[in-house]
Amino acid sequence: MKLADCLEALVDFQQVGEGNPDISEIIIDSRKVKPGSLFFCIKGHHVDGHRFAAQAEACGAAALVAQDKVDVSIPVIYVGDTHRALAMISDHFYGHPSQALHLIGVTGTNGKTTITYLVQSIQEAAGINTGLIGTMGMRYKDERIPVQNTTPEVHLIHKNLAEMKAQGATSVVMETSSNALYDGRVHGCDINVGIFTNLTEDHLDLHGTMKDYMYAKSLLFSQLGNSYRSGQIKAAVLNNDDPASEVYKHMTAAHVITYGINSLADYRATAIKITPTGTTFRLEIKGKSYPVAMKLIGKFSVYNVLAALAACSLSGIKVEDMIHTVEQINGVAGRFEPVVAGQDFTVIVDYSHTPDSLENALSTIKEFAKKRIIALVGCGGDRERGKRPIMAKIAVDESDLAILTSDNPRTEDPEEILAEMEAGVTGRSYVKITDRREAIRYAMEHAERGDIVLIAGKGHEDYQIIGSTKHHFDDREEARTAIVARINK
Numbered sequence: 001m002k003l004a005d006c007l008e009a010l011v012d013f014q015q016v017g018e019g020n021p022d023i024s025e026i027i028i029d030s031r032k033v034k035p036g037s038l039f040f041c042i043k044g045h046h047v048d049g050h051r052f053a054a055q056a057e058a059c060g061a062a063a064l065v066a067q068d069k070v071d072v073s074i075p076v077i078y079v080g081d082t083h084r085a086l087a088m089i090s091d092h093f094y095g096h097p098s099q100a101l102h103l104i105g106v107t108g109t110n111g112k113t114t115i116t117y118l119v120q121s122i123q124e125a126a127g128i129n130t131g132l133i134g135t136m137g138m139r140y141k142d143e144r145i146p147v148q149n150t151t152p153e154v155h156l157i158h159k160n161l162a163e164m165k166a167q168g169a170t171s172v173v174m175e176t177s178s179n180a181l182y183d184g185r186v187h188g189c190d191i192n193v194g195i196f197t198n199l200t201e202d203h204l205d206l207h208g209t210m211k212d213y214m215y216a217k218s219l220l221f222s223q224l225g226n227s228y229r230s231g232q233i234k235a236a237v238l239n240n241d242d243p244a245s246e247v248y249k250h251m252t253a254a255h256v257i258t259y260g261i262n263s264l265a266d267y268r269a270t271a272i273k274i275t276p277t278g279t280t281f282r283l284e285i286k287g288k289s290y291p292v293a294m295k296l297i298g299k300f301s302v303y304n305v306l307a308a309l310a311a312c313s314l315s316g317i318k319v320e321d322m323i324h325t326v327e328q329i330n331g332v333a334g335r336f337e338p339v340v341a342g343q344d345f346t347v348i349v350d351y352s353h354t355p356d357s358l359e360n361a362l363s364t365i366k367e368f369a370k371k372r373i374i375a376l377v378g379c380g381g382d383r384e385r386g387k388r389p390i391m392a393k394i395a396v397d398e399s400d401l402a403i404l405t406s407d408n409p410r411t412e413d414p415e416e417i418l419a420e421m422e423a424g425v426t427g428r429s430y431v432k433i434t435d436r437r438e439a440i441r442y443a444m445e446h447a448e449r450g451d452i453v454l455i456a457g458k459g460h461e462d463y464q465i466i467g468s469t470k471h472h473f474d475d476r477e478e479a480r481t482a483i484v485a486r487i488n489k
């Protein structure tokens with residue numbers, strides 16, 4: 001596409017420097033610029049992308065988009081807000097792919113990844129080619145593209161939606177994190193269905209207060225639009241058991257479909273029974289009742305299934321077919337994933353990295369625990385600090401043996417993170433082992449027949465970030481190695 005064609009997406013800009021070069025791709029990181037790139041200077045949380053204008057030019061950028069003065073000899077398009085222009089130009093550059101897709105966005109503190117997997121599985125089983133964008137990467141058919149963020153940067157979303165569409169996808173389900181909504185990473189995405197999971201404490205380092213965090217999530221529902229075009233579905237799928245849904249109902253002009261367990265809702269679960277191998281419940285929809293027996297464990301999994309069923313019903317899939325698919329699903333990697341290596345106790349690896357998810361994981365385990373519960377918990381560095389003492393307290397209070405350890409310390413001192421966690425513990429004893437590998441080994445060596453060990457916080461992650469280095473580290477592998485070593489002792 002020519003530069004001038006890209007600029008059709010904007011209403012107000014100023015071009016300095018003659019020329020109408022061919023644009024090969026849209027780039028925001030100077031280290032990735034190739035000849036023909038259109039480089040956007042973005043003001044980030046850490047550095048100002050305008051600093052890299054000269055580097056982008058040296059690497060062959062065809063033109064730049066900037067909001068502050070830059071000194072280069074290639075054409076520069078000056079706009080008021082480069083990030084907003086990035087959303088508009090990339091949507092245009094990639095041919096407005098979201099408009100041609102049935103796009104489902106999922107927001108909420110916990111459950112987003114799980115719901116995207118459920119939705120993709122249910123729709124795929126019904127013959128709807130569905131792409132997925134989320135924490136564990138972008139996935140379509142056999143394609144797996146790793147991502148840096150749960151919700152990638154806006155130009156990457158439009159680019160990948162276009163690629164998925166070109167490969168035959170008619171629908172895409174995408175995690176839309178509160179950070180991404182607030183930062184405008186889903187601008188230009190024509191979302192058809194917005195799903196809300198729940199709102200509990202996390203990310204207050206970025207949003208400040210729970211109220212602001214709630215409003216950040218509300219953007220998904222207000223962005224569903226205010227027009228009723230024939231043939232186009234626009235719907236908000238809301239959790240009636242979470243008070244924030246009441247606010248979101250007012251934020252959207254779209255259809256509202258509710259789900260819940262404690263309150264009346266369009267999609268409701270009753271008679272929930274949790275066992276170590278699965279969950280059964282009755283699904284109540286419009287006066288009809290359907291039995292469900294699934295392998296997913298816990299009340300929180302029932303919420304996720306209800307949300308997915310409500311959303312997928314909008315794609316016209318029969319309830320019986322949806323239930324059949326849900327019943328076949330074994331689970332999502334790193335979400336309540338068992339590690340089985342010949343031991344006589346249970347080991348569960350779970351991605352609970354928030355107070356609410358940790359509490360849910362432990363209360364779910366309590367439903368079927370016959371002996372002790374051992375909880376291994378850490379908190380990530382360079383992330384919200386307020387949750388540290390709360391998570392430590394939950395781990396210590398809700399288990400028989402709590403092992404406090406490191407998660408991803410990132411650039412923080414692991415001892416200081418642990419000290420902030422320990423400040424939340426009152427009275428009860430616990431074990432502190434800073435090195436996560438040692439901590440897992442300790443848990444595997446001290447578990448007794450029939451105990452259940454929860455290894456929380458890192459789930460599917462196959463790395464540990466210490467400083468700015470990513471080391472290979474996988475809780476499931478670590479647990480297995482320690483179990484085998486114990487058995488062979």
Ligand SMILES: CC(=O)N[C@H]1[C@@H](OP(=O)(O)OP(=O)(O)OC[C@H]2O[C@@H](n3ccc(=O)[nH]c3=O)[C@H](O)[C@@H]2O)O[C@H](CO)[C@@H](O)[C@@H]1O[C@H](C)C(=O)N[C@@H](C)C(=O)N[C@H](CCC(=O)O)C(=O)O
Pocket residue numbers: 028029030031041042043044045046047048049052135148149150151152153154177178179180
């Ligand atoms: C704090 C935050 O949100 N950071 C996001 C932000 O990066 P940033 O603002 O720090 O960028 P920066 O380093 O200041 O750089 C500014 C600009 O200069 C450019 N640059 C930089 C260096 C260079 O040599 N050349 C160059 O051109 C950068 O490419 C960028 O365009 O913009 C980047 C591009 O979109 C994101 O990848 C990055 O996410 C970081 C990795 C992150 O950790 N974000 C977390 C907080 C986050 O967003 N998490 C949510 C998940 C939450 C959940 O699931 O619960 C998510 O959606 O992932």
Ligand SMILES: Nc1ncnc2c1ncn2[C@@H]1O[C@H](COP(=O)(O)OP(=O)(O)OP(=O)(O)O)[C@@H](O)[C@H]1O
Pocket residue numbers: 108109110111112113114115135150175197198300301303304334335336350351352353356357358360361459
């Ligand atoms: N509906 C839910 N309510 C509460 N906790 C949940 C729910 N679903 C999952 N969890 C817990 O949260 C953890 C993370 O689940 P999941 O990865 O699906 O959430 P997420 O919202 O994608 O998280 P992230 O913000 O890291 O992307 C799970 O391992 C489980 O312990």
Ligand SMILES: N[C@H](CCC[C@H](N)C(=O)O)C(=O)O
Pocket residue numbers: 150353379380381383407408457458461
């Ligand atoms: N999406 C979450 C993931 C946290 C995972 C946990 N292991 C950590 O590193 O804190 C975040 O970026 O805050």
Ligand SMILES: [Mg+2]
Pocket residue numbers: 112113114134135136150175
């Ligand atoms: Mg996720």
